[in-house]
Amino acid sequence: LKNHYDVVIIGSGGAGLTSAIQAYELGLSPVILEKMDKIGGNTTRASSGMNAAETFVQLNHKIVDSFEDFYNETFIGGGKMNNQELLKFFTEHGALAIDWLAQHDIKLDDLTITGGMKTMRTHRPSSLAPIGGYLVTELLKYIAKYQIPLFDNIKVTDLLTDKGQITGVKALTDQEIMITTDAVVLATGGFGAGKDLLAEYRSDLLNLRTTNQPGATGDGLKLAKKIGAKLVDMDQVQVHPTVQQDTPHAFLIGEAVRGEGAILVNNDGKRFVNELDTRKNVTKAIDDLGGTGAYLIFDRDIRSRVKAIEFYDHVGLVKTGQNVEELAQEIGVDSQILQQTVYDWNAAVETQKDSKFNRTTGMERNISDGPFYAIHIAPAVHYTMGGVAINHKTQVLNEDNQVIKGLFAAGEVAGGLHGNNRIGGNSIAETVVFGRQAGQQVYKYLKD
Ligand code: ADP
Structure with a gap:
């Protein structure tokens, strides 16, 4: 040096x-x-x-x-x-x-x-x-x-x-x-991992986990502020909707999984949102479920389009079923309802018309190619x-x-x-x- x-x-x-x-x-x-x-x-x-x-x-x-x-x-x-x-x-x-x-x-x-x-x-x-x-x-x-x-x-x-x-x-x-x-x-x-700045600007998010590395503590903002720099939009913190956090680490499950065709279902096995709405809106829809989180559902074909899923599976975040019924049992949702949800979604892909939630993107492939997979997700602090x-x-x-x-x-x-x-x-x-x-x-x- x-x-x-x-x-x-x-x-x-x-x-x-x-x-x-x-x-x-x-x-x-x-x-x-x-x-x-x-x-x-x-x-x-x-x-x-x-x-x-x-x-x-x-x-x-x-x-x-x-x-x-x-x-x-x-x-x-x-x-x-x-x-x-x-x-x-x-x-x-x-x-x-x-x-x-x-x-x-x-x-x-x-x-x-x-x-x-x-x-x-x-x-x-x-x-x-x-x-x-x-x-x-x-x-x-x-x-x-x-x-x-x-x-x-x-x-x-x-x-x-x-x-x-x-x-x-x-x-x-x-x-x-x-x-x-x-x-x-x-x-x-x-500063997604900076508890002091989050406490100052967004104390409502303090109990959420974060996808950020521990060094994301907003040092640059503090350094610059000390010599007179202006800070803007400090209360605008992004909560990412799809983060797997049932283990000690919070794993972000990237948007590409939905972009390639995955859907989100609630504890009843039903879709509840346009999965490719903005992060803000998808997060709100998951929050409105009342703290249960949701499941990303996809099949082998979609999985093959997102390499990261191999890693998620390797660390034990992915549930598998040879058919939709088996997957439903794995994640504890009603199998009739989940089968109907997947059936309806495949029809929406077929006609390129999602009359329930008006999704228009990530509809290139349906969910029909077993095995079938689910990842449990919930929102976490992601980006400032x-x-x-x-x-x-x-x-x-x-x-x-x-x-x-x-x-x-x-x-x-x-x-x-x-x-x-x-x-x-x-x-x-x-x-x-x-x-x-x-x-x-x-x-x-x-x-x-
Ligand atoms: P970006 O995506 O904007 O490039 P990253 O989060 O990928 O930001 O990288 C920022 C890097 O800066 C991190 O590796 C972080 O540990 C480092 N960093 C933060 N504060 C300091 C500091 N005070 N001194 C040196 N490095 C820092």
Whole structure:
């Protein structure tokens, strides 16, 4: 570890790794500091994919999409609370981010769909492996190739400034250290595992479990606030509807399972919601069941479309029945009713008309190919939409909406893009789109 770098990047998730690679490719010498002993943050847990519109991958699949649709669906999904400057930049730069990844041997050649979207624009690897682990593993190959220094177990504790301008960071390893730099990228993620911030902004969620890694404690928000940054949308916390939490660990069961065709049933074995409505609405529908949670129901064909299910099964989260009746017995719901539910759903797929709940997506395949499977799920804290205020250049803003010189932020630490509900597939996209932007804007800042 040296005592000076062109840019200090705090956090080793998708946003941190991407901004480091971009900065390096522009000729800068970055360092990445990670406080945990594990690299990759919450990004490694992401399962669905990366949303982008007008990509070459979509055209390969004969899907004609538009920035406008991507913008509008995200805006509606976010309760029209999204920061429109950020949303415009985001929706218009996803395709470039897909190209950039492809140029770095990161190929997201398959497509799926998530809740609240009307078009297949969630890009994922053709191996159908969960996106997060794949992305971090592949980005780390470039970090290694470029020999970009990356240190774990170093926690940044202060941002140093002179006349309001970044001059360095203070950090803690086994001792306190100081690094001088003219630019810092906050890529510290959110506060889904930060009980103090949750208590301050959303005490009603304190009794829920979280899908987040333990380091997601909102450090970046606190660091930035101490030097005058504005925080926005702090009370907007996403609760993910489908999390398996009957074991000590809370396992997020990604939206792709529904996107590929799974349904949700209640304890009576009946559907109760459009499974691909937004996370906010599906969560509310499950909450309204009165605390029982619900079951995801799918068959062998759907299972084969989502690699992560092998892992869920391996750790004992999946119930199996050779036929629907047997599955009903396994999960303790009335088998007549569950059989009728599956029968009705298959008819809806056949006619492409769900008269009960108006579902219109994830209806490519029915549930008829045994064995049949169920996963018990319930909502858990998942993502914090709020964070530090930035402009589309990823420059952090103070309470007067003035740029804090030398301070940039990308990824979950930044607030505003998602409004009151993040669409699945938009967080990975955010880390790559704004991670690249941060690397570029740091270069411009240091050069000017
Ligand atoms: P994003 O998806 O926005 O890239 P992630 O959650 O994937 O965010 O990654 C953020 C990373 O930042 C995590 O690995 C987290 O442990 C790390 N981090 C958080 N606070 C600090 C800190 N104070 N110092 C160093 N690293 C930090």
